[in-house]
Amino acid sequence: MSTLPTFDAAATARLLDFASLIEALTHAAHELEAGAIRSPVRTAVPLADNGVLLSMPAAASDVAIHKLVSVCPGNAARNMPTIFGTVTVCDGVTGAPEFILDGPTVTGRRTAALSMLGVKYLYPRAPRGFLIIGTGQQARHHAAAIARLYPSATIFVAGKALASEQRFCDETGHEGIRVLPTNGTIADDIDVVMTATTSKTPVYNEPARADRLIVAVGAFTPDAAEIGPDTVRASRVFVDDFAAAREEAGDLLQAGIDWSSVQPIGAAISARAPANTPMLLKTVGSGAWDLAACRVARAAIAGRSN
Incomplete structure (x- = not known):
């Protein structure tokens, strides 16, 4: 199996134009109310030193995503980032993984x-x-x-x-x-x-x-x-x-x-x-907002390949 394309923080940011995000979020807000996006309340698992591991999946007819991030306030004293994480983007029909984005940047x-x-x-x-x-x-x-x-x-x-x-x-x-x-x-x-x-x-x-x-x-x-x-x-x-x-x-x-x-x-x-x-x-x-962001990234990636 080939390695999934993975975008670091800077590359993820370049895919997520703010104007495009607002347009995608507007559409997603209507879908969420209509039940067209399935996005359960996030699952939080406690970590040591008041940290937490957060799981946020969401799915629509065209795309499914899973964001997994950790938030560890104690990392500031360790000269480490407070948040780590990734967002895996999958096809909404087949479930096949397509690419991975930097979780903190998406958030x-x-x-x-x-x-x-x-x-x-x-x-x-x-x-x-x-x-x-x-x-x-x-x-x-x-x-x-x-x-x-x-x-x-x-x-x-x-x-x-x-x-x-x-x-x-x-x-x-x-x-x-x-x-x-x-x-x-x-x-x-x-x-x-x-x-x-x-x-x-x-x-x-x-x-x-x-x-x-x-x-x-x-x-x-x-x-x-x-x-x-x-x-x-x-x-x-x-x-x-x-x-x-x-x-x-x-x-x-x-x-x-x-x-x-x-x-x-x-x-x-x-x-x-x-x-x-x-x-x-x-x-x-909400995972619904991450899903909207992933649609923006997906369109940007597709635009580069055309």
Whole structure:
């Protein structure tokens, strides 16, 4: 049996254009609601030192995928990446494996693209100011997505310390992305706040505002929450995957959210959410979004061979 084509982080990123990802995610959101994508809630297996092994399969009529990633917070002290993983892409009819993508890159770029999908449908105009809370890899992907899709917007970053903010700004600057440190102060004219941390306690407690969209993407376990409960309860809440959010969205669970009022992001795509209402998009991840990303990669690979 021949070796499967395997794409490293840089090659995977080149296959996943943000504009193409948003288009694929929009289509996948409708399919997920219609049951055309089968995507069970991820399986989590504990590892040593508070690590976790995550299994996320998904299948549609044309393609099937399996993402297997490990998240080990203790790796930071070992000078190792926090996340390792792969995504195996298979034919949807025969199940035959076709190629392998870098798991963390798929996760990072499709998560950032999903956030930008939320911006497109939950914010009434092109945002002029973004705040990213967090200075890790997921924050880097979000900065790249903003710069690609809203090049005239100003991007700020908030970290645990001023030094981490400046380091983030320097690193993104080397990639041609201009990011400014908050220096401990959130500007009043920020249109969109994006939280990309795994914090157990809220990193954003500002009052909910009708002129500011909140997108919370980092926390994905019931014991973790990035957004304060008062802010959650005062917002109209959308989620990426309803079933997964009910099990994993600590921000919402800890706030005691009324789940009858929560809607999937597909509802906002079908009919724009009303204006003058505080909006919160909470994402926990789904194999359906990985599948959408794999479709983009598959099309890009096919385009190269033609």
